[in-house]
Amino acid sequence: MKLSHFEFDLPEDLLAIYPAEHRDESRLMVLNRKEQTIEHKQFKDIINYFDEGDVMMLNNTKVFPARMYGNKEKTGARIEVFLLRELNAENRLWDVLVDPARKIRIGNKLFFGEDDSLVAEVIDNTTSRGRTLRFLFDGSYEEFRAKLLELGETPLPKEINREVEPLDEERYQTIFAKNEGAVAAPTAGLHFSKHLLKRLEIKGIDFAEMTLHVGLGTFSPVEVEDLSKHKMDSEQIIIPESSTKIINKAKKEKRRVCAVGTTVMRTVESSVSSKQELNAFEGWTNKFIFPPYDFSIANSMITNFHPPKSTLMMQTAAFAGYDFLMEAYKQAVKEGYKFSTYGDAMLII
Numbered sequence: 001m002k003l004s005h006f007e008f009d010l011p012e013d014l015l016a017i018y019p020a021e022h023r024d025e026s027r028l029m030v031l032n033r034k035e036q037t038i039e040h041k042q043f044k045d046i047i048n049y050f051d052e053g054d055v056m057m058l059n060n061t062k063v064f065p066a067r068m069y070g071n072k073e074k075t076g077a078r079i080e081v082f083l084l085r086e087l088n089a090e091n092r093l094w095d096v097l098v099d100p101a102r103k104i105r106i107g108n109k110l111f112f113g114e115d116d117s118l119v120a121e122v123i124d125n126t127t128s129r130g131r132t133l134r135f136l137f138d139g140s141y142e143e144f145r146a147k148l149l150e151l152g153e154t155p156l157p158k159e160i161n162r163e164v165e166p167l168d169e170e171r172y173q174t175i176f177a178k179n180e181g182a183v184a185a186p187t188a189g190l191h192f193s194k195h196l197l198k199r200l201e202i203k204g205i206d207f208a209e210m211t212l213h214v215g216l217g218t219f220s221p222v223e224v225e226d227l228s229k230h231k232m233d234s235e236q237i238i239i240p241e242s243s244t245k246i247i248n249k250a251k252k253e254k255r256r257v258c259a260v261g262t263t264v265m266r267t268v269e270s271s272v273s274s275k276q277e278l279n280a281f282e283g284w285t286n287k288f289i290f291p292p293y294d295f296s297i298a299n300s301m302i303t304n305f306h307p308p309k310s311t312l313m314m315q316t317a318a319f320a321g322y323d324f325l326m327e328a329y330k331q332a333v334k335e336g337y338k339f340s341t342y343g344d345a346m347l348i349i
Contacts, residue, residue, distance in 0.1 A: 001291050003225045005322070006309045008329055015159055015307075016338035019171045024193040027337055027344040031320055031328055038328055040335065043191045043345050046302070052204030054256040055247055057264045057298065059186040060209045062177035065152030067164075070110035070120070077103055079110055081120070081133070082155065083148070084183060084215060092135035092144060093123075097216070101129040112151050155183050157341055159307070171342075181213035181236065184341075188261030188302045191345050206250065208243035212236070212263040212285070222309055227290045232311065234284040237267045241280040247297065248277045256349070259298035262315045265289065268297040290314040291322050300349045305332055305339040320348045 020026040024044040031038055050056070066083040080099040087093040098104045104122055110133070112118040124132035137144045154168040174189035175197070201207075217233025224230050247268070250257050259265040268278055270285035276296045288311060295318075306313035317325045328346070337344045 001227055001314070001317075001322070003222055003227060003309055006313055006317070008308050008326070009333070010308055010339060011333065014333065014336065014339050014343075016340055016342035016344075017160055017162060018167075019190065019342040020344075022193065023171075023175075023191055024196040026191055028191075029328060029332060029337065029344070029346045031324060031346060031348045033321060033324065033348065036324060038331060044193075044196055046347055047196070047199055047203060049300075049347060049349060050200065050203065050205050050256060050258070053206070053250065053253060054258070055206045055208055055250040056200070056258045056260055057208045057210060057243070057247065057268065058174075058176055058189060058260050059212050059214075059263045059267070060174075060176050060178045061182040061186060061211050061213050061263075062180040063155065063173055063182045063185050063214075064180050065149060066155040066183040068112055068148075068152050070112040072103060073109040073111065075103075079104060081110065081112075082183070082216075083152070084130075085181075087132065089141060092137060094133050094135065095126060096131055096133050097129045098131050099129065101131075104131060113147075118147055118151060157184060159340055160342065176207075176209070178209075179211045179213075179238070181211075183216060184214040186212070186214055186261045186263045187304045187341050187343075188264075188345065190342070191302075192260075206246050208246040210240065210243055210264065210267050211238040212267045214263055217286075220311075222311060222314075227288075227314065230288060230311070232286040232288040234286045235266075237270060237281065237283065237285050239267060239271055239278065239281045244278045244280050251277070251297070256300050257298050258300040258302060260302045262303055262312045265295075265298060265301060265315060265319070269295065272296040288314075289318050291318040293318040295319060300347070302345060302347050304341070304343050304345055305329065305337055307340055316346070316348070 026043045028041040028043045068081045082097040084095040108122045110120045119136045120133040153164045213236045215235045222230045270287045271279045271281035
């Protein structure tokens with residue numbers, strides 16, 4: 001498949017700028033691959049498609065406030081710093097992206113907070129916008145992390161073209177978020193409310209948690225026409241033994257095993273045994289899924305509506321079937337479904 005196969009016309013007003021008022025009341029499009037039917041529902045109706053013993057696999061990563069604003073020494077120029085990952089806790093070393101990058105060179109110092117209570121020195125260039133920073137901070141590691149939380153803001157993606165608001169702190173986080181380390185939310189999980197999770201639990205649906213710390217690689221544009229040449233950035237994943245037992249049992253019993261989001265799908269497809277079972281794993285994945293692809297673990301999937309030419313759309317097409325997904329997206333545009341992070345949801349069965 002080629003990059004150009006994933007081009008479609010997305011009207012700007014269909015990019016969701018705010019989430020639905022209630023998490024579980026976003027719209028839901030249901031794609032039945034066997035029947036080739038498309039239904040239009042509300043997200044809370046998802047309960048009607050699952051039975052006792054079915055499994056939902058959840059990504060319990062937690063977004064940390066990764067976007068900070070500092071000032072460059074001498075000039076005072078305002079610089080956006082996006083924290084990507086901690087390289088060394090003891091030395092306070094972090095991989096970051098800076099904007100505007102052309103002004104930031106090795107040796108420069110950046111000051112954060114109204115009282116300049118945090119200082120960082122640029123010690124390396126990694127990519128055109130990437131830098132390695134060493135934070136200079138007198139307190140303990142716990143105090144340093146608390147300072148990052150205090151100075152950082154919710155890292156809304158750029159397509160949500162507005163200032164961060166207080167509601168984002170809660171809504172750009174799933175209600176089952178636990179393990180801090182993501183710089184973007186696993187968006188399919190944002191549709192679950194506490195009430196809906198409780199109703200699913202009462203119905204006998206099992207939940208299997210795992211972690212993929214979403215990095216910016218998920219959103220990096222694909223710049224090659226031949227998809228086999230695209231390289232994904234590595235992201236950290238953790239699949240606990242307890243979750244593999246729940247999932248493998250459901251698979252054996254021919255239950256519905258649902259990946260809640262593309263991040264979960266990539267996680268489980270990164271650790272499959274020769275017997276097509278899920279293995280426990282802790283490490284990194286740079287798996288890139290695009291059509292055609294044989295899936296080993298999940299037989300259903302919840303996902304959002306993704307922007308044109310995105311790796312997320314490509315993975316969804318591999319699962320739904322390319323022609324079927326393109327038809328669904330055509331209907332979504334016509335029916336005014338909201339796309340992207342805060343947008344509506346799709347269930348593929």
